[in-house]
Amino acid sequence: MILVLLGPPGSGKGTQAKLIAEAKKLPHISLGDLLREEVRLASEIGKRAKEFMDAGKLVPDELTIELAKKRISNPDCKVGFIMDGFPRSAAQAEAFDAMLKELNRTIDYVLYFKIDQEEVVSRLSGRRSCKDCGAVYHLEHSPSKVAGKCDACGGELILRKDDDPNVIRTRFEVYEKSTRPLVDYYGKTGKMVEIDASLPIEKAFNNVLKVLANATVL
Numbered sequence: 001m002i003l004v005l006l007g008p009p010g011s012g013k014g015t016q017a018k019l020i021a022e023a024k025k026l027p028h029i030s031l032g033d034l035l036r037e038e039v040r041l042a043s044e045i046g047k048r049a050k051e052f053m054d055a056g057k058l059v060p061d062e063l064t065i066e067l068a069k070k071r072i073s074n075p076d077c078k079v080g081f082i083m084d085g086f087p088r089s090a091a092q093a094e095a096f097d098a099m100l101k102e103l104n105r106t107i108d109y110v111l112y113f114k115i116d117q118e119e120v121v122s123r124l125s126g127r128r129s130c131k132d133c134g135a136v137y138h139l140e141h142s143p144s145k146v147a148g149k150c151d152a153c154g155g156e157l158i159l160r161k162d163d164d165p166n167v168i169r170t171r172f173e174v175y176e177k178s179t180r181p182l183v184d185y186y187g188k189t190g191k192m193v194e195i196d197a198s199l200p201i202e203k204a205f206n207n208v209l210k211v212l213a214n215a216t217v218l
Contacts, residue, residue, distance in 0.1 A: 007113030010120035
């Protein structure tokens with residue numbers, strides 16, 4: 001099974017992707033995680049991507065396409081995978097279609113997690129990330145046991161630049177302009193299903209499972 005998850009930053013698609021991955025035993029490919037790892041490693045791709053990520057802008061297509069193609073070529077993706085955060089533009093979608101065609105595979109479902117901007121701002125501005133191991137917490141919904149310290153490694157918890165309210169709004173606007181058209185792109189395929197992302201995590205996940213229960217390949 002191949003799934004594509006769409007939705008603005010803060011829609012919860014990353015959390016849902018992890019839940020689906022566990023339930024269906026599929027690799028979860030988060031392009032955001034791949035990019036952040038490249039930044040952490042200070043690779044050539046990471047250096048080029050960092051300036052865009054810090055400003056809340058989309059990383060250029062050529063970089064994301066290169067990373068995605070490399071990742072889905074790994075052996076663990078033969079059983080299928082969940083693509084989270086890619087594609088984010090029509091050019092990326094076309095490149096992704098070409099990748100899958102080469103592998104003689106197709107997308108099973110596109111799950112679109114719909115949510116409004118201010119709900120996203122509220123969610124993301126409360127996030128805190130460990131600067132050492134990358135673990136993510138939320139001041140209201142999932143705080144660390146010791147304020148400002150990571151439960152896993154004791155590292156300092158920080159507000160990532162891309163979780164600043166002003167940057168979040170920029171990210172949302174960029175999404176609306178560059179990525180939202182993918183809703184129309186995939187809507188024409190008959191494989192896209194809208195999920196109410198404002199619902200609690202468990203309720204949204206139950207709705208996802210109902211969709212996947214109708215899939216021909218699980």
